[in-house]
Amino acid sequence: xxxxxxxxxxxxxxxxxxxxxxxxxxxxxxxxxxxxxxxxxxxxxxxxxxxxxxxxxxxxxxxxxxxxxxxxxxxxxxxxxxxxxxxxxxxxxxxxxxxxxxxxxxxxxxxxxxxxxxxxxxxxxxxxxxxxxxxxxxxxxxxxxxxxxxxxxxxxxxxxxxxxxxxxxxxxxxxxxxxxxxxxxxxxxxxxxxxxxxxxxxxxxxxxxxxxxxxxxxxxxxxxxxxxxxxxxxxxxxxxxxxxxxxxxxxxxxxxxxxxxxxxxxxxxxxxxxxxxxxxxxxxxxxxx
Numbered sequence: 001x002x003x004x005x006x007x008x009x010x011x012x013x014x015x016x017x018x019x020x021x022x023x024x025x026x027x028x029x030x031x032x033x034x035x036x037x038x039x040x041x042x043x044x045x046x047x048x049x050x051x052x053x054x055x056x057x058x059x060x061x062x063x064x065x066x067x068x069x070x071x072x073x074x075x076x077x078x079x080x081x082x083x084x085x086x087x088x089x090x091x092x093x094x095x096x097x098x099x100x101x102x103x104x105x106x107x108x109x110x111x112x113x114x115x116x117x118x119x120x121x122x123x124x125x126x127x128x129x130x131x132x133x134x135x136x137x138x139x140x141x142x143x144x145x146x147x148x149x150x151x152x153x154x155x156x157x158x159x160x161x162x163x164x165x166x167x168x169x170x171x172x173x174x175x176x177x178x179x180x181x182x183x184x185x186x187x188x189x190x191x192x193x194x195x196x197x198x199x200x201x202x203x204x205x206x207x208x209x210x211x212x213x214x215x216x217x218x219x220x221x222x223x224x225x226x227x228x229x230x231x232x233x234x235x236x237x238x239x240x241x242x243x244x245x246x247x248x249x250x251x252x253x254x255x256x257x258x259x260x261x262x263x264x265x266x267x268x269x270x271x272x273x274x275x276x277x278x279x280x281x282x283x284x285x286x287x288x289x
Contacts, residue, residue: 002238004029007058007083009075011066011124012093014041016193017143020226021090021233022049028234031058033079036093039063058083066093066120067112076127088139088237089128091121096195097157099202110157117161122168125183129176138181139237142169143229144248145187148274154207155199166248166274173246182245184236189224189252190214196223224252232256247272 008025012018014036025032026049034049036042046061053059062078064071079086097113098105121142132138147155147162166185173183196219204212232251235241243263249256249272265271279287 001027001029002240003088003234006030006087006237007032007079007085008088008090008237009033009035009079009086009124009128010090010092011035011064011120012143013061014038014045016195017188017191017226017229018090018092019045020230021092023052024227024230024234025088025090025237026053026057026059028238029054029057030088030237031083032060033075033082034059034061035064035066035075037063037065066091066124067115069123072123072127076124076131080131085135086128086131087137088141089124090141090143090233090237091124092143093120094143094161095158096155096198097161099199100154100206102156113157114161117158118164118168121165125172129181132176132181133179136180138176138179139241140169140172140181140183141233141236142166142183142185143188144169144185148185148187148248152211154211163274169248170246170273177245180242182236182241182243184241184245185248186229186232186236187248187250187252188226188229188232189250190218191223191226191229193223193226228252235259243267248274 003025008030010018010022010032013022013034022032022034034042034046042061042063046059050059060082062075064075066072094117095113098109125140142165144162144165147159148166152159169183169185176183196215199207199215200219229251235256240260244259244266
């Protein structure tokens with residue numbers, strides 16, 4: 001059990017990928033503090049996972065909105081008082097935000113999406129960092145996605161925030177390198193979750209016909225299994241991944257099960273990072289001064 005004896009905080013844990021991550025963590029031996037905005041769905045997941053846990057494991061829950069600083073402060077305080085330590089923070093909570101052309105959508109909804117998807121990742125990190133520094137160890141796992149690596153017209157708040165999460169992850173990884181705190185982003189693949197349903201309900205007029213058709217296909221085919229992203233998160237929360245940091249890792253496409261065998265390559269290159277493409281990267285003979 002790769003997470004035996006570890007203690008984790010998981011946000012957005014009441015449904016979808018967050019619930020799958022929580023289930024995998026418990027199955028791998030971790031004690032978990034589950035967090036989400038909705039109390040009743042959170043309570044249901046807690047009951048299901050508590051029934052599966054061993055006597056040595058703790059399964060706790062607390063409703064919290066990660067976009068609200070006071071609620072995050074209370075969440076981290078609860079974790080540090082209930083657990084002997086925190087080993088892993090999984091920042092999974094997120095929303096698609098408003099769908100439609102930038103100049104037509106609600107500005108407040110656009111700002112709120114940035115608050116949840118970006119600041120709702122940054123602030124929990126900020127609060128837990130002193131604890132990780134004191135222990136000289138920790139794991140931070142930030143959920144990203146396709147919005148980080150591809151333009152997403154008509155879902156601009158989501159795309160911008162997820163790209164920002166990846167660059168924040170790369171930056172924080174360097175800040176915390178000397179404290180042995182690994183910070184990584186996870187791209188879980190195209191999932192068939194409630195967020196997919198929201199896109200389909202919005203219709204092609206708001207999200208674009210091509211993207212709507214792609215989401216409809218994913219919904220029909222079932223999408224990437226949630227367990228794949230959950231398994232990657234468990235790996236990144238375990239000792240097996242110690243030293244792997246500052247990377248954006250795809251659950252679906254990258255050989256993450258054996259990444260520890262390539263740690264030297266990861267440390268010495270920009271593999272699995274966001275970088276600017278220049279002409280010579282695409283075989284062109286112009287662009288250099």
